[in-house]
Amino acid sequence: MWRLKKVCHKSSRPDNTEQLRLKRREQERALRQARRDKQLFSKRLLLSEDEEHSTEQHVTKIPIYSSLILIIYVSTQCTSGKCGPEKEASLKALSRALRDPSAQTKFIKLENSIHVLVGLLTGSNTECRLLAVRCLHELSHSPHSAVSLACLPASPYLLTYLSGQSTKFTELCLYTLGNLCPDNDAVKDKVLSQGIIPALTNCLETQMHNLALVEAIGFTLSQLLQEIQSKNLHTFLYYSQIISVYSSVKLFINLSTHFHCLLLAALPLIVCWVFFYLSHSIPGDCSVLLSHGALSKCSSLLVSIGGTVAEEKKDEGLELAVWPLLRCVGNLLSSCPVEHLSEQVDTRLLAALCALLNVYLKTQPALAREAAWVLNNLTAHSTDFCSALLTQNLVPDLIQLLPFSLGINTMILRVLANVAHQKKHFCDQLVRLGLLSALCATLKMADTEMVVLSLDVLNMLIDGNLQVAEEFVKQGGLLMIEALQYNHEGELRQRALYLLEHKLSPCVCLCCSFSCVSSLG
Amino acid sequence: MLQPHLAHLMTEENVLLKSSVDNCPTSSETEGKDENPFNFQPQVIHLPKDHELFEDGDVQRHMYLQNLYISAADEEPALRVSEFACHISGCTATFKTLQEYEHHYNSLHRHVCCTCRRSLPTARLLDIHIQEWHDSLFAVLAQKQDMYQCLVEGCGLKFRTIKDRKDHLIIIHKYPPDFRFDKIRRANRRALPSDTEMEVVTDVCESEGMCEVVCGTTSNQRDPDPSDMNVSEENTGHMETSASTAPDPTELTKPRYSYRVPPNVCFGQGSVRGFRGQRGKRK
Numbered sequence: 001m002w003r004l005k006k007v008c009h010k011s012s013r014p015d016n017t018e019q020l021r022l023k024r025r026e027q028e029r030a031l032r033q034a035r036r037d038k039q040l041f042s043k044r045l046l047l048s049e050d051e052e053h054s055t056e057q058h059v060t061k062i063p064i065y066s067s068l069i070l071i072i073y074v075s076t077q078c079t080s081g082k083c084g085p086e087k088e089a090s091l092k093a094l095s096r097a098l099r100d101p102s103a104q105t106k107f108i109k110l111e112n113s114i115h116v117l118v119g120l121l122t123g124s125n126t127e128c129r130l131l132a133v134r135c136l137h138e139l140s141h142s143p144h145s146a147v148s149l150a151c152l153p154a155s156p157y158l159l160t161y162l163s164g165q166s167t168k169f170t171e172l173c174l175y176t177l178g179n180l181c182p183d184n185d186a187v188k189d190k191v192l193s194q195g196i197i198p199a200l201t202n203c204l205e206t207q208m209h210n211l212a213l214v215e216a217i218g219f220t221l222s223q224l225l226q227e228i229q230s231k232n233l234h235t236f237l238y239y240s241q242i243i244s245v246y247s248s249v250k251l252f253i254n255l256s257t258h259f260h261c262l263l264l265a266a267l268p269l270i271v272c273w274v275f276f277y278l279s280h281s282i283p284g285d286c287s288v289l290l291s292h293g294a295l296s297k298c299s300s301l302l303v304s305i306g307g308t309v310a311e312e313k314k315d316e317g318l319e320l321a322v323w324p325l326l327r328c329v330g331n332l333l334s335s336c337p338v339e340h341l342s343e344q345v346d347t348r349l350l351a352a353l354c355a356l357l358n359v360y361l362k363t364q365p366a367l368a369r370e371a372a373w374v375l376n377n378l379t380a381h382s383t384d385f386c387s388a389l390l391t392q393n394l395v396p397d398l399i400q401l402l403p404f405s406l407g408i409n410t411m412i413l414r415v416l417a418n419v420a421h422q423k424k425h426f427c428d429q430l431v432r433l434g435l436l437s438a439l440c441a442t443l444k445m446a447d448t449e450m451v452v453l454s455l456d457v458l459n460m461l462i463d464g465n466l467q468v469a470e471e472f473v474k475q476g477g478l479l480m481i482e483a484l485q486y487n488h489e490g491e492l493r494q495r496a497l498y499l500l501e502h503k504l505s506p507c508v509c510l511c512c513s514f515s516c517v518s519s520l521g
Numbered sequence: 522m523l524q525p526h527l528a529h530l531m532t533e534e535n536v537l538l539k540s541s542v543d544n545c546p547t548s549s550e551t552e553g554k555d556e557n558p559f560n561f562q563p564q565v566i567h568l569p570k571d572h573e574l575f576e577d578g579d580v581q582r583h584m585y586l587q588n589l590y591i592s593a594a595d596e597e598p599a600l601r602v603s604e605f606a607c608h609i610s611g612c613t614a615t616f617k618t619l620q621e622y623e624h625h626y627n628s629l630h631r632h633v634c635c636t637c638r639r640s641l642p643t644a645r646l647l648d649i650h651i652q653e654w655h656d657s658l659f660a661v662l663a664q665k666q667d668m669y670q671c672l673v674e675g676c677g678l679k680f681r682t683i684k685d686r687k688d689h690l691i692i693i694h695k696y697p698p699d700f701r702f703d704k705i706r707r708a709n710r711r712a713l714p715s716d717t718e719m720e721v722v723t724d725v726c727e728s729e730g731m732c733e734v735v736c737g738t739t740s741n742q743r744d745p746d747p748s749d750m751n752v753s754e755e756n757t758g759h760m761e762t763s764a765s766t767a768p769d770p771t772e773l774t775k776p777r778y779s780y781r782v783p784p785n786v787c788f789g790q791g792s793v794r795g796f797r798g799q800r801g802k803r804k
Contacts, residue, residue: 323578366578367577376566414563422563446603446604486610
């Protein structure tokens with residue numbers, strides 16, 4: 001990712017790592033809390049080129065007093081009609097000054113300030129246009145929602161410029177619009193009725209070759225779509241527009257998978273998030289998206305990524321693209337009827353998911369957990385996928401993952417339970433692959449859900465098959481079941497008792513002789 | 522002494538099966554005894570966008586948006602391995618590895634006397650304990666012949682009284698006078714707190730009265746019922762008819778079910794008089 005590389009470059013300075021790490025942790029905590037409060041929005045700030053290359057981390061803050069002077073100067077210059085290098089210099093200084101939140105609030109309170117900027121934005125001096133949009137961009141990054149409201153008069157112009165040809169300018173417009181969207185319903189309403197969605201779609205189609213722009217479009221779209229569903233803003237009105245977005249996004253993805261290795265690495269991950277938000281923005285179930293082939297598109301993307309990852313060609317930051325794809329596939333699967341599953345989804349997806357699980361297990365366990373969730377959804381009702389799991393020899397790897405917590409092992413055990421539930425002879429295969437000894441370990445785990453699932457799986461494996469029961473007893477599992485009879489959880493007691501009475505009772509006598517021998521030994 | 526141990530196991534099993542068949546009102550597990558409690562169904566799980574499972578991914582995305590994202594290689598791995606927990610009711614020990622769990626289980630829960638819930642380290646000591654403490658026939662025979670066997674394996678000597686054996690252990694086998702596995706049974710169970718054998722393990726697990734392992738100290742202090750249970754057990758062991766006295770009036774106020782077996786019912790010689798533990802006592 002071109003952008004990600006820049007970030008990494010900055011953060012690799014040795015003297016700053018500890019501070020950076022602390023700052024990261026704090027930010028992470030703040031983000032988690034914001035998510036819980038359903039207030040998780042982010043704004044992006046595009047640094048200008050000279051700032052990006054500067055060695056200084058922080059920008060010198062111009063005191064507010066002098067910024068006010070600048071503002072007044074600029075406005076006087078404007079009205080006098082003189083356009084020259086001084087004006088450009090002052091605009092530049094203004095944009096720097098506007099980085100300070102208090103300067104932002106002061107600025108919007110000045111009479112005509114926005115009007116001046118909009119005037120510059122639409123003026124004949126293109127350099128001033130660029131600087132004016134930069135000022136607006138700084139304003140849009142403000143944490144105060146009043147500031148975003150104040151910027152609204154510029155929105156129709158920003159939208160118009162989206163179909164322009166100047167890429168840097170368009171990029172700034174996009175990010176500005178993206179920053180403005182989440183703050184306020186009024187803002188969102190306005191930009192929606194001004195036709196932001198068709199404008200973005202059009203931009204995407206024309207600028208598909210420019211990755212930076214595609215990423216910016218993805219950002220803006222996802223900011224828009226992230227909130228559409230939860231606030232239920234005229235969703236039906238924009239239904240068809242949303243579908244057209246999807247088609248354009250699909251076009252882009254087609255293009256990128258065509259140039260597989262190169263572009264996959266640079267796949268603007270934000271586009272993938274668009275997918276995810278799309279799947280939530282359409283009310284009701286996702287059958288519309290399904291009919292447009294969303295599931296097959298996302299799953300084939302995952303297959304390609306899985307393939308890349310399995311060959312150890314993992315790129316940094318690729319997981320940011322994997323997350324939304326996993327979520328899309330996971331939720332789309334819940335709307336997809338089982339009969340059509342094999343048409344839409346390649347069975348290679350199973351191998352891809354297992355590869356993702358293994359690769360990201362240690363570095364991003366949450367991602368591994370989501371991959372396990374998708375596996376569960378795939379295998380829940382489909383015999384084909386369950387048998388494919390066995391024939392592709394993916395089960396031993398899954399069994400290896402059973403010791404890991406954070407919800408990974410419960411999901412994986414669910415997957416194995418889905419397989420066992422499908423057919424009797426799948427159970428035999430699972431036993432042959434060593435599931436019984438793994439169950440002897442999982443029965444001892446602290447997590448109640450894990451133990452309940454283990455008992456369920458055990459019940460299915462033993463069902464009617466005395467040999468399996470004997471094998472289980474031989475591995476010393478009976479003692480665990482007996483101990484579980486006295487557990488304080490009712491679910492565990494009931495299951496343990498049932499197993500002892502009905503499934504394991506012929507083996508009880510065997511057990512006596514075994515434990516006698518073992519206790520003497 | 523294989524036979525009594527085997528017999529003990531057998532009766533244990535019989536008692537297990539029997540008690541599950543009895544319609545004991547307290548045990549909720551017998552309510553659905555014929556119904557299959559297993560209700561696993563494969564299900565497709567749909568997660569809304571705000572689900573907590575998605576929290577980490579969202580946070581990573583926003584870290585990227587705010588230019589705080591760094592490659593995961595710089596961060597310490599966050600993966601956790603599932604913990605193991607002892608499932609014996611009342612024991613709340615947890616472990617990081619399977620080996621620790623197995624060690625705990627084998628040391629504390631394998632050789633447990635089901636009558637008084639003492640945990641003993643070996644099967645032999647368990648046999649001796651059961652014989653000497655809970656076997657009524659033994660008590661009778663001990664009056665006429667040497668029955669108390671030496672605790673050292675291979676020694677084979679038997680003694681008429683406990684004191685003789687203890688002296689033998691101290692003098693001949695150089696055992697300490699306060700050897701933990703040779704406690705004299707006290708008539709009054711309230712003196713249990715002085716039992717160091719129990720103290721050894723109280724730091725490992727807590728009891729709620731049902732702990733198979735000895736947490737007699739804490740359980741006695743908190744819940745007088747188990748000790749009363751045991752008192753009555755002992756009394757039946759001694760074949761005193763006063764064992765059938767009514768339970769302490771204070772306990773009548775609590776809903777409780779008596780697991781005492783009336784003295785005129787006998788499950789066979791050397792058998793355990795009573796049901797294994799207090800299953801119904803749990804909430």
